[in-house]
Amino acid sequence: MQIQLNGESREIEAPTLALLVAELGLETRTIAIEYNLEVAPKSGWGQCQIHTGDRIEVVQMIGGG
Amino acid sequence: MIDFTEEQIERYSRHIILPEVGAEGQSKLLESKVFMIGAGGLGSPVAYYLAAAGVGTIGIADADVVDMSNLQRQIIHNQDRVGMPKVESARETIQALNPDVQVNTYNYRIDADNVREIIRDYDLIIDGCDNFPTRFLVNDACFFEHKTLISGAMFRFEGQVATFKPHADKEGPCYRCLYPEPPPNGLVPSCSEAGILGALAGAVGTIQAVEAVKELLGIGDSLSGRLMIFDALRMEWKKLKLRQDPGCPLCGTKPTITDLVTYEQACELQLGHS
Numbered sequence: 001m002q003i004q005l006n007g008e009s010r011e012i013e014a015p016t017l018a019l020l021v022a023e024l025g026l027e028t029r030t031i032a033i034e035y036n037l038e039v040a041p042k043s044g045w046g047q048c049q050i051h052t053g054d055r056i057e058v059v060q061m062i063g064g065g
Numbered sequence: 066m067i068d069f070t071e072e073q074i075e076r077y078s079r080h081i082i083l084p085e086v087g088a089e090g091q092s093k094l095l096e097s098k099v100f101m102i103g104a105g106g107l108g109s110p111v112a113y114y115l116a117a118a119g120v121g122t123i124g125i126a127d128a129d130v131v132d133m134s135n136l137q138r139q140i141i142h143n144q145d146r147v148g149m150p151k152v153e154s155a156r157e158t159i160q161a162l163n164p165d166v167q168v169n170t171y172n173y174r175i176d177a178d179n180v181r182e183i184i185r186d187y188d189l190i191i192d193g194c195d196n197f198p199t200r201f202l203v204n205d206a207c208f209f210e211h212k213t214l215i216s217g218a219m220f221r222f223e224g225q226v227a228t229f230k231p232h233a234d235k236e237g238p239c240y241r242c243l244y245p246e247p248p249p250n251g252l253v254p255s256c257s258e259a260g261i262l263g264a265l266a267g268a269v270g271t272i273q274a275v276e277a278v279k280e281l282l283g284i285g286d287s288l289s290g291r292l293m294i295f296d297a298l299r300m301e302w303k304k305l306k307l308r309q310d311p312g313c314p315l316c317g318t319k320p321t322i323t324d325l326v327t328y329e330q331a332c333e334l335q336l337g338h339s
Contacts, residue, residue, distance in 0.1 A: 030248040032292075039292055039305050042245055043312020059294065059305075061244050061253055062220035063200055064261055065103045065193040 106266030107193025114274035126171035138263035204240035224269035
């Protein structure tokens with residue numbers, strides 16, 4: 001299905017956020033996921049269903065001060 | 066309410082005429098105690114503005130000394146202070162700006178043995194440190210001590226700011242609701258490894274300072290439950306909703322963290338607080 005990933009249209013297979021992260025090969029321990037302008041709680045990634053047109057952005061963990 | 070001196074009335078007049086602040090709010094600021102972790106890029110503007118605002122007591126923790134490479138963004142220090150402990154340099158700048166402010170310095174690393182006792186004395190905690198072990202430690206300590214935490218972080222051209230106060234905001238998240246565990250060593254590069262745009266520190270740190278004053282005064286909308294993300298290259302601020310994660314290991318429904326945890330430092334470059 002077609003989603004907006006990090007501001008660009010992208011065709012993906014994964015039906016959930018957990019599977020999307022795996023499909024994209026992302027390191028889960030250093031990111032948060034923005035899902036339609038909300039941070040998707042990490043413990044719910046497996047249940048969070050992705051729909052066509054969803055806007056998903058990867059938020060990188062940063063720690064500089 | 067405290068009795069203002071003539072000089073104080075003049076100094077804080079632009080605050081006092083704001084209906085949301087007033088003499089009462091200014092008095093509250095003068096009686097407030099804020100603890101900052103890091104006197105670096107973020108800590109510099111935070112300390113400057115809180116001192117200018119007349120926050121009565123500012124505690125600053127940082128184990129580092131001023132280095133020439135800090136001066137590109139850590140504006141509370143200057144060239145004459147290279148080699149001086151950052152907390153001493155910050156104290157000198159603050160006292161020159163506003164003698165109303167009492168500065169407490171902590172020229173050592175905040176760790177599991179001292180953090181809870183230190184923050185207990187303060188009304189509000191501001192994190193602008195440069196390493197993940199300290200970020201998680203401070204979050205957990207604030208959770209256990211019921212302290213509001215205004216957390217800021219930056220990297221290259223990006224900044225993130227959030228307020229965590231699950232003790233006061235029933236639905237409010239903590240830092241671990243956003244990032245449950247520190248990243249494995251080496252997976253997230255430090256600023257010294259990847260660089261940082263100096264003025265970004267001002268953009269992110271002043272947001273923290275604004276939110277600190279609002280939290281102290283109890284005015285406006287709190288950033289609790291929101292994550293602000295700043296992209297300097299696109300010049301975009303985004304405000305995302307950030308919920309409490311029921312699976313959070315600290316503040317979730319079945320917490321697995323019930324005491325402070327010490328994480329190992331990723332690398333020697335990050336040994337300081339900023």
